[in-house]
Amino acid sequence: MCSSFEQDQKDRSQVVSRRTRRSRTVKLRSFEEETRLAYNARISRLRSTEYPMINGTTYLDHAGTTLPARSLMTLFSDTMQVQLLANPHSSSQSAPNYSHVMIEETRKKVLDMFGTDSDTYEVVFTANATAAVRLVADAFACQQQGFEYYYHQNCHTSLVGVRELANTSHCFQSDREAESWIHGQSPHSEMDDTIPTLFAYPAQSNMNGRRLPITWASNIRFSPAHRNTYTLLDVAALVSTSQLDLSTDDHSPDFVTLSFYKIFGFPDVGALLVRKPVSHIFNQRRYFGGGTTEMITCDENHWVAKKPRLCDRLEDGTLPIRNILALNIAIDAHKNLFRGFDSISKHTTWLAKSLYDRLSQMRHQNGISLCSIYLDPDSTYGDPTTQGATVTFNIRRPDGSWISSASIGEMALKHNILIRTGSLCNPAGMANALGLTSTNIRDAYDSGFRCGQPNDVRFGVPMGMVRASLGPMSTVEDVDVFVKFVETCYLDGNGPHQRDISDLLAVADSEHGEELLPKKKQKKSSRMRHRFPKWLGFY
Ligand SMILES: Cc1ncc(COP(=O)(O)O)c(C=O)c1O
Numbered sequence: 001m002c003s004s005f006e007q008d009q010k011d012r013s014q015v016v017s018r019r020t021r022r023s024r025t026v027k028l029r030s031f032e033e034e035t036r037l038a039y040n041a042r043i044s045r046l047r048s049t050e051y052p053m054i055n056g057t058t059y060l061d062h063a064g065t066t067l068p069a070r071s072l073m074t075l076f077s078d079t080m081q082v083q084l085l086a087n088p089h090s091s092s093q094s095a096p097n098y099s100h101v102m103i104e105e106t107r108k109k110v111l112d113m114f115g116t117d118s119d120t121y122e123v124v125f126t127a128n129a130t131a132a133v134r135l136v137a138d139a140f141a142c143q144q145q146g147f148e149y150y151y152h153q154n155c156h157t158s159l160v161g162v163r164e165l166a167n168t169s170h171c172f173q174s175d176r177e178a179e180s181w182i183h184g185q186s187p188h189s190e191m192d193d194t195i196p197t198l199f200a201y202p203a204q205s206n207m208n209g210r211r212l213p214i215t216w217a218s219n220i221r222f223s224p225a226h227r228n229t230y231t232l233l234d235v236a237a238l239v240s241t242s243q244l245d246l247s248t249d250d251h252s253p254d255f256v257t258l259s260f261y262k263i264f265g266f267p268d269v270g271a272l273l274v275r276k277p278v279s280h281i282f283n284q285r286r287y288f289g290g291g292t293t294e295m296i297t298c299d300e301n302h303w304v305a306k307k308p309r310l311c312d313r314l315e316d317g318t319l320p321i322r323n324i325l326a327l328n329i330a331i332d333a334h335k336n337l338f339r340g341f342d343s344i345s346k347h348t349t350w351l352a353k354s355l356y357d358r359l360s361q362m363r364h365q366n367g368i369s370l371c372s373i374y375l376d377p378d379s380t381y382g383d384p385t386t387q388g389a390t391v392t393f394n395i396r397r398p399d400g401s402w403i404s405s406a407s408i409g410e411m412a413l414k415h416n417i418l419i420r421t422g423s424l425c426n427p428a429g430m431a432n433a434l435g436l437t438s439t440n441i442r443d444a445y446d447s448g449f450r451c452g453q454p455n456d457v458r459f460g461v462p463m464g465m466v467r468a469s470l471g472p473m474s475t476v477e478d479v480d481v482f483v484k485f486v487e488t489c490y491l492d493g494n495g496p497h498q499r500d501i502s503d504l505l506a507v508a509d510s511e512h513g514e515e516l517l518p519k520k521k522q523k524k525s526s527r528m529r530h531r532f533p534k535w536l537g538f539y
Contacts, residue, residue: 036350039343040476050337051473058417058481062471063206063390066240068265072333076266076326085321089291099321106328107311110271113331114256115247121256122279122310124272125319129236130158132257132272135282135314136198136232141165142284145195152178152201153428154210159200159234160427167195171428175212175378182216184225196281197229203238207426208433209352209390209469210376211238217253230254230278239263240471241348241389243341246273254278260327264334267326272314279310289316337472344472348389351470351479353381355391358483364398364492371395371486374433374465389470392424392433394462395490403490405464406454415485422452422464434462 029037047054050069059067083098091097107123114121126132140147140162149166151159153173163169170187172178178201181187199220204211217231233253235244240262246252256273274282288296292313294305306313338344362370371393379387395403409421423430431441444458456464468482 036347037476039347043347043473044475044477046337047473047475054473056416058415058478058485060417060419060468060470060474060478060482062240062474063209063237063262063467063469064420065261066263066265066471067473068330069333069337071337072264072266072326072330075329075333079325079329080322083325085325087318088321089318102328103319103321103324106324106331109328109331111273114244114273116252119276120249120252121246121273121275124274124311124314125324126270126272127320128261128268128270129156129234129257129259130270132255132270133158133162133200133232133234135272136255136257137162137165139282139285140196140198140230142286143196143281144284148192148195148197150178150181150197150199152212153432154202154205154207154212154426155200155428156202156206156234156236157425157427159202159232162198162200166198173428173432178216182219182223182226184223193226193228195228197226198232199229200232200234202234202236203244204235204242204388205376205426205429206237206390207424207429207465207467208374208376208379208392209237209388210379211242211384211386211388214251214253218251221250230281232257234258236262237388237390241341242345242384260330264327264330266330267320267323269320269323269327274310276310282310282314285313287316288313291318292316334472345384348470348472348474349382349384349387351474351476352387352389352391354476355468355470355479355482356381358479359391359393359486362487362491364396366398368396368398368400370491389474390467391469392465392467394465395486398492401460402457402462404455404457405462405466406452406456408466408490410454411489412485417482417485419482420467420469422456424465424467430465433465436461436463 050071051067052070053067085099086097088097088100088103091100103125108118110123111117111121124132124135126135140149146167147165149163149169151163151169151171152175153171155171160171163171172181172187177187199216201212201216203214214233217233220226220229220231223229231253232255235256235258238244239258244256246256252275254275255278257270258273259268259270261268288304288306292307292315294307296302296304356373356375359371360369360373364370372395373391373393375381375387381387381391394405395408397403405421409419412419431437440459440461441463444463447458449456449458449463451464456462470478
């Protein structure tokens with residue numbers, strides 16, 4: 001790391017004094033900006049009590065997972081100590097046990113959260129979003145004639161994998177192509193509506209945060225060309241910073257997949273929401289596990305009667321009772337802390353726009369842009385209907401050559417900044433944004449390159465990206481630190497290792513309220529950093 005911090009220190013105190021001066025000229029700020037800064041101050045205070053694990057770290061990987069609040073963990077742990085959780089399968093219909101009742105209440109809370117109810121959707125608990133996608137894929141693979149699969153290039157890997165079970169598949173390379181198919185034009189031949197078709201797309205890209213039109217689901221539902229087409233909307237990336245509204249039945253997708261840790265940081269559980277009129281798709285499913293059947297015989301005339309309710313048929317074995325209890329608590333704790341998704345959306349939209357604006361303005365002295373940001377042409381930072389709180393980019397040297405995203409991730413980690421780098425589990429989106437063809441990718445593979453490896457610039461072309469993603473408990477100070485990191489380490493060929501920003505991090509830490517903690521706790525938090533082994537993340 002660097003030797004001299006003086007310049008950075010000066011810069012930092014200038015920023016701080018500029019802020020102080022600005023606070024004296026309050027009237028010059030817009031009402032909106034005032035509101036945003038006040039909310040930011042509230043989140044900064046909240047962080048010191050609710051998210052002590054962030055102290056000393058600039059956490060910018062909320063698209064990977066967001067972080068659990070202390071009040072959620074405390075209430076969960078308190079409840080676990082006093083509440084007996086029996087196996088829900090051990091209770092009878094006439095005398096359901098606490099676990100059974102709690103699980104049903106949690107299903108209802110999940111539906112409430114998305115503005116819908118049990119008349120419209122069924123909630124099936126799964127291990128994560130991927131397991132939810134897999135349930136749908138397996139159900140389609142069991143259809144007598146198999147199925148055709150269409151997916152958008154912004155899909156996460158878990159949706160790409162569905163193609164392996166389909167008769168045929170096609171990846172739409174653009175919205176235009178997807179929309180012309182939605183309006184009845186097949187990329188292959190005549191559309192055949194005797195074979196079931198599944199169309200999958202993400203509500204938000206996990207690569208660059210681009211938000212896609214939710215209305216595609218209703219366009220398909222009401223199109224005469226798609227009588228046998230079903231839509232799967234993957235909301236895993238969207239719901240961490242935005243309200244998903246399933247209240248308008250006509251617009252609702254047939255299947256919705258998500259992981260709750262992306263919203264609450266805990267528990268590690270996911271869900272598949274199935275629109276009730278399409279439940280029949282699961283009728284061909286053959287496997288059954290414990291708790292999914294009414295009666296079974298096991299002699300030569302073996303026979304099974306499955307439970308009528310879809311979730312009971314699909315949730316094989318004992319449900320993750322403790323995870324579901326934590327989810328039940330998490331939904332309320334999150335509401336208490338953030339006052340709903342509307343404030344989270346406004347806050348993170350504002351932060352992401354600031355991060356984007358500042359990164360996109362940085363230029364080397366010769367005028368070349370420092371950051372090449374992968375913004376979709378249909379998206380605009382500041383507009384939550386088209387863009388989420390993610391900024392994805394690569395960095396150029398003044399001569400135009402690329403710096404490996406993996407090395408930027410390593411450098412960030414040395415400064416306690418956590419970001420995501422590499423291909424981001426979004427193969428088609430990444431290839432498209434980087435202009436990589438299948439041949440380029442195969443050539444890189446043949447030359448020994450593998451996803452996630454260091455030195456991911458191959459043949460002069462980046463094979464990965466840097467992703468900074470914000471969450472409900474992100475603040476302006478996180479944006480400041482990250483922008484300063486990029487500027488200090490990479491602008492004008494400064495190059496890694498030439499400067500240090502630890503002073504900046506120290507200021508950010510105190511702005512986040514470490515100093516607000518009682519002295520005893522302050523000491524404990526820095527002692528903990530040294531006590532834990534390296535794999536726990538305190539590098
Ligand atoms: C958009 C999107 N879909 C699906 C997934 C898969 O989620 P999980 O790994 O929890 O199954 C992710 C994970 O990052 C994601 O971002």
